[in-house]
Amino acid sequence: MNDSELEKKLKAVRGPALTADYQEAFTRRVLSNLRSAPPTAMPLRCSRRPRLAWGIAFAAGVLLACVAGHWHLRKAADPDVLADAKLIQETLAMFPHRVRAIVRDERGIELVLSDGEDVPASPPIYVRICDGEKCASVVTFSGQEIQIAGRELTVLAEAGGGIILEGNQLAWSSSGGGASNRGLKIQAKLVETTLRPTL
DSSP states (O other), X not given: OOHHHHHHHHHHOOOOOOOHXXXXXXXXXXXXXXXXXXXXXXXXXXXXXXXXXXXXXXXXXXXHHHHHHHHHHHTTTXXXXXXXXXXXXXXXHHXXXXXXXXXXXXXXXXXXXXXXXXXXXXXXXXEEEEETTEEEEEEEOTTOEEEETTEEEEEEEOTTSOEEEEESSOEEETTOTTOBOTTOXXXXXXXXXXXXXXX
């Protein structure tokens, strides 16, 4: 049966014959029931958290798409997009006091945001760890606990501009004192951006 045959059959079917008195009585009963029923108050409160979460997720997705596009265009000139101070500056401007880390590894780029605006204002720190041919990099802040290259690390900035990485299987300092890096190639530095996170 095609559409035109179905339409003809539906048009041929007649509804039940209702008298005018029945239709008028039915209408009066419905209106009477509606008027006698107590009004139900619909709560007008709407939680802002889901909208905020969707907004943040959308913004993070746009940011990651921009980062991926930017990285793809600059891949030949700069092997690590996270080393770009301008990219870091723009990301921090989009999410003030919310960026815990920007991580780049074999899975791609991930933006790690805090639930609230509780990331302290401090200069960003760039860390790159290579284990043979596998490399991972992160931009984070002093005092943040991150996961990079399969390791849980705490990143700390020293007063003189040095960087310390500390974890269960790794203790490393940019000054070279007491380094135990287990054959890893590690780079770490403070990132100089013109925009500092606001207080």
